[in-house]
Each structure stands twice: as structure tokens, then as C-alpha cells.
Amino acid sequence: KRGIVIKDDWPGYSLDLFTYPEHYHEDIENVYIPHGVIMNRIERLARYIMEDFEDSKIMVLCVLKGGYKFCADLVEFIKVLGRSSNRYLETRVEFIRLKSYLNDQSTEDLHIIGSSDLSFLRGKSVLIVEAIVDTGKTMKALLKHVETFEPKMVKVAGLLVKRVSNMEESLTNYVGFEIPNQFVVGYALDYNEYFRDLNHICVISKKGKMKYKI
Ligand SMILES: O=P(O)(O)OC[C@H]1O[C@H](OP(=O)(O)OP(=O)(O)O)[C@H](O)[C@@H]1O
């Protein structure tokens, strides 16, 4: 599944058509994916996931920090949809903190911050929830690490997948949006820890990149 394909020439929406935190006015170019569209897409992904996991419990592994909003909203939809179709899927959430980006570049070394012990995954049906797959380095390394704990099944939900190489095709089972290769922020996606408090997914402006550069 490629998800909603956003074309290279998609200009995004003009900033004055939406509300966003005033302090980011100079730092973002446009509203690339409005919060409402993100939520509607996540609701549809929840339906796919419920069909595939049917009656087994879901062990959600949320990849911090970028994945925390996507994970919270996805798990909420799974709960709400489960209630209305009286097919309740028991969902447990665990977290892993990975860091690999400085400014807008992936550093060579991926490192796990905090505990790397995932033994709670043994024998479980695992859903890895990740905000974005860009070079795929993080997801490749994480999948290798997860496999060492012998889960029963592993599926990956990626809200955004960058059209950078065909590698990600095999890395994600559920894709929210396939986007061109440009740096986006918002909805918990950051640039040096900024913009996580932005509801929409936006394209960062040159000024924003300079202002918050490390
Ligand atoms: O496919 P890749 O090129 O590896 O990029 C994807 C990863 O990079 C970002 O993490 P980041 O290092 O920014 O940490 P954060 O999630 O805490 O912001 C993002 O949250 C993914 O985990």
C-alpha cells in the first residue's frame, strides 16, 4: 500500500487559510497536510490494522519522539472503532526512544536512548508505529533489533514515507501518506526539537531552518 500519494508539485495550502501557532509564522512555508486530513487518514489505517490483527491482541511499539501523536491518535481510533463494531481489540502500548537526526540530516549512527530491552515483544503480534520513514535507516535497524526478541508477527505503520528510494516499500505495511523528498515538521515531527507543537504537517521555511539550526 502506497498510501495517499502527494505529488512533487503539490504546493500545500496557503498559511492564511488555517490557524497555527503564531510564533511559527516566519518559519513555515505552507500547510502541507492539514490536521483534519491527517486524522481522517489515520482513522482509515485503523480499519486496515483491525482487519489484519483481527482477534489477537496488539502490542503497539511507539517510536519516540516523532511517533507519539500518530500513536496516540491511532490507538484511540482502534479503540473507538472496536467499540462501535463490538470487536474490541486489546491494545498495549510500549515505547522506544531512537535518535538519528541533527538539523535536517540523518546521522550515520542510530542510537537507542534508554532501555533497549524489548523482551515484552516475545510471542506477541507487534505493530511498530513510526511517524516517518525517510532514508529507512531507523526502521531497518529497529526491525532487526525487534526480530531478536522473536515476536509472533511484526507490522509497521508509517504516517509518512518519503519517495526517496524504493526501499521503504518493504519496510511499511500501513502508509498514511507518500511525500516528496522535502523536510516536513509538525504533528510531533521536529526540527531540532522545534515544531512538535504544530498541529498540521508543514514544510519548514529557509528562515526556520536557519533560525533553529544547531
Ligand atoms: O528513515 P530515517 O532517515 O532514519 O528517518 C526517520 C527517523 O528520523 C526521525 O527521528 P529523529 O532522529 O528526528 O528523532 P525524533 O523522532 O526524536 O525527532 C523520525 O522520527 C524517524 O524515527
Ligand SMILES: Oc1ncnc2c1N=NC2
Ligand atoms: O522530513 C522530516 N521531518 C522531521 N524529521 C525527519 C524528517 N525526515 N526524517 C526525519
